[in-house]
Amino acid sequence: MNREEKKLELAARAAWMYYVAGLTQQEIAKALGLSRQVAQRLISGARETGLVAVNITHPVSGCIKLAHELQEKFALTLCRVVPSAGLENDAIQQMLAVEGADVMSQFIGDEQPKVFAVGSGKTLFAVIDALPRQERLQHQCVSMIGAISRDDSGTRYDVPLKLAEKMQGKYFFIPAPLYADSLQDKLIWCQHLVYQRVAARALNADITFLGIGEVELGCPLNTEGFITDDQVNDLKKQQVAGEMLGHFFNHEGVRLNSELDALLTSVPLSSNTTRPVIGFCGGAKKYHAIRAALIGKWLTGLVTDEDTALKLLQES
Template identity: 50%
Template structure:
């Protein structure tokens, strides 16, 4: 890499930190390991070289290399890695959300009508919030997962409506709780005409965007009321480390057999997938969960961060 390219790399990193992570020039100087004056010049250089427009257009070589290695290692169709060295978890999440929004926009800007399937969760919601307004009423957004908790409440992180607001398109929610009260109740929900209509549409999706949940003391499903503390303990005892669309996975990526499985109403997800399913996830707390999903080849694309990428490549 030439000296000029290295300088642009540093300028792009500084731009991510300044414009996306919201770091001050003093903080950028500490993170990159340069003086405050040098950090100021790097931010200015990013603007002068038109690296910063609406998005940061100059990729960072280290991140590109990590993405390429992840693609090869896990057989991904696409992968994007954002810088995260020296950043707190909130800043890393913001970086991933911005990069994820760029990935989604590539599909949503298309003129040809698209069926876009979506999961739920904080990261996915943040990514959709980072999307620009797009006038694409021809696109359809379909939910892959029921957003109703056991007490009848709905999660704040249900996202089909929010995406439809961004595109001005039609959206379809999955008319069912995430987990039915029993196996028999699950069969009733899944046999309903409206449920079948939405599931059939989701199976025709051109692309699906999903999150990845960790199964630990900070398990999102438990925090949002979809499973109880007792059920979480049962999952942990069964060595579950990841959750994706309500499917529970072990470290090796295999689906764990548990009493919640026949009660799940979300769209079908299969290991060794050939579908266009892109996950947005990162941060230290999700390391094992992301690795499990990749081990089982449940997704075809990933947007994550540097530290997570290094963990995934170094893990046995």
């Protein structure tokens, strides 16, 4: 047995102890002669590598009702709601990841070849992280967003690549920064034949998976170096509610005309689309962004949390 096989064997043993026997991480560490930190990493790794798949067979009836009401109110074709009452954001994100992975699996499991267009965001990354690895060589994964920041570095959250790795399918990426330095630079990037072929593939994808982001100082776009503090403040003066793929929209779901919008190289989004576009997002700080995306009809499907769903239904 080589080193990698031994590691998987140990992770599987830790997973059995944790998920089936109900042992604590400390008890597992003692039983296996490891530190608690190593035991924790083994259990987490077992989920990430597909050794463990969470399957809760008894649904929460209240969440099912909320999902149905949201689907009706916002004319969605798909909606899932996870329990969140009284939970911290990290716990909510983990449940969104598990539920989102279940939704994605339904599409990925299709034997017919499909093209998946994929956006960005930590929640979307967590959803794909929770997916089990499966051999789906017939599928293709296409990025909808440039991932080069102002200092020429790449993002730590290359979400489309993560999905391609999980499916073991082909990956097509946008060869451009998220925002060009000038209008002339944008034309150069977007007129490149590789860019145009990838963008066309994304626009004609069978299904699109998106994250929904808030726009505040310290938000991912800001901390990852894609937009400056001054640009965040300018967007807030325009009553920005959120963003998807770097497309900013106000509280009515209307696209904002900003200096950044003119320089954006992401694949264009269209409201009222007939193609399936599923958003994965939850938590109190994302509420206004989620609401605006729904009001603007940028999504046909949503995976969110209970508290967010209740608030969306209570507001007119």
